[in-house]
Amino acid sequence: MNKHSILLRIIIFFILALVATTALFKVMHKHEFTNEREKLRVHYHHVAMSVMRWKIGESTYDELLIALKKDKISVVDNSNLYKSIQGLKKFDTVSCAKGDFHLYEQGSFRYVIVPPEVGTMLLKDENTKSINVDYVWWLYAAFIAIMLILFLSIAISLYPLKHLQQQIRRFGEGDIDIDFTSTRKDEIAEVSNEFNKSAKKIRDILHARIIFLRNITHECKTPITSGKLALEFIEESKAKEKLNNVFTRLELLLKEFVHIEKITATDQKLQKKLYPITDILGQATDMLFLEPDSIKNNFSKRRLDVNFELFTIVFKNLIDNGLKYSQNNDFYIECEEYGIHFCSRGDEMDESLEHYIQPFTKGEMKSSESFGLGLYIVDAILKKHNYTLSYRYENGYNCFTIEL
Known part of the structure; x- marks a missing residue:
């Protein structure tokens, strides 16, 4: 995937949002759990205070039982259960009046063992409720589901961009009868419809x-x-x-x-085949009524995947241009791996190549038979072949290069 792709940026954004959301809900879960646990500690601290008031004689045992009953706590008189509870892992500890009340969970109940200085008393919470903050994860799941739905809807909305890109590429390759219209109501459809209007013009x-x-x-x-x-x-x-x-x-x-x-002609499909460069040169020199041997070159058996008729025109125009503007007909063609050079001795061009590839633009020397269309046609044909025309002046030679 293209690193500059909009979809990639959206994916990265949603991944970061997912990570941040997960971290946020973890903190929220921990906070809610701590909050619920603190409520339990307050509840059991109230129970511990009732026991300690009985211990110091501020209340009778019957009053203790009444107070515990209000908190839905009962006293369990079972030594075996007392010992088994002590062997469990502590759930929490509540300190009250320098005494530690240890909390344990067994089955569906929570038990409280009072400090040893009070006695071997075991309290049972008859209204035991576990700390349940799973609703946080349900909220998290719902939020992630909404994010995924939103991501999929955005990805689906961006898909027409890919289709539009393919249509524009085909349009650029010459298939000008493409219909870009869209029945959608989003911004991409607006772009497609506006592009269709421009394409029609x-x-x-x-x-x-x-x-x-x-x-x-x-x-x-x-x-x-x-x-x-x-x-x-x-x-x-x-x-x-x-x-x-x-x-x-x-x-x-x-x-x-x-x-x-x-x-x-935009409706013309470029028919290309592999042709030897020597055949292209031979056809071009025939069009100029020249002998192929009269053009100095280093051509071998190399082949080019081109349209023969159009590429012959390229060679013909570049050869004609080179001979026409050369001094003493000093002109040669040199073929390299990445380009074909058409070089003629002469003065450097007054303007840049971009100036001379415009239609009806020509040089000053020997221009009576020229209409200034040669390089314009060459550049247009090379673009159809996805090749490039370049120019350089070196050691007294003007060199036009077909960059393959």
Whole structure:
């Protein structure tokens, strides 16, 4: 369990509460027991006072018996019982007038042996009541039961959080048609319903974006194709060359839009397999009309678990970017255990990587054929693969790294 989990903190709180409650009820039980025992001592002290008044002659024996009878005490004339009682473990001792009255329990009665200086007198409590404070433990059991019920209700109330977490994870992975609504009335349900409203707005925005990209690419293809065909019937001139460059740039822009549409389509499931890096490099160089041997690399037979089509675009864009901004075409690819480095000799970038992975952001050199979408597309594809793009400048080389 996560050490920062709310449920773990609640469990710790209830454990501490259980320990504290147990200690409190133990103290309460001891206090109640002591209190009841003190009441008994007061009762038997009153009996002892009656015996001592008879001893010093302040009352007659008959008056003693009457006083004892009021306290529901009787005198037992049984020497054998007297001796057997003496052999028992003392229950308590009450001191009165420098004499100790010892209390014993046998069967369901309590007995009092008067001090030896008074005589061999054995008193029996006819109304013996044991000290019973078990109601404290009944209260304790009821309190613990309430705490357990409360704990279970809180744990059950928190369970939808786990379900909501799983739904949010699925939503983040591209399953945007999840329904987050909840019919419960607690705060977690309120969060779920509010999140559902936000998710619906995001779904609408994403759908609108995808439809826009698809429509713009579809609507632009026809006039571009028609325009390029019409150029074939125009005589060679500077105007024709400029128009041809315009149509070429528009075609490149549409290709970039297609790539963006592919990686931002939330309903697309990423199909991944193990592919040799050399195959990915070969496909990328074919797209750039380059020979695979023209790119210096140290690739071996290593394989990557990726979507071949999308990862080819990553290699193509990073290679194209490296060659485009390199000095004297000094560019190489180096594969290590934890990353693939695309390094080109050149001046250090003016801005941080975060600036260049924004759409329509590009460098200053040789940028006439660039729309500033290359690194943006690379970063988006790598995020879909749970990889990271990083940058460093070292020994005169700009190095973009795919951190695996």
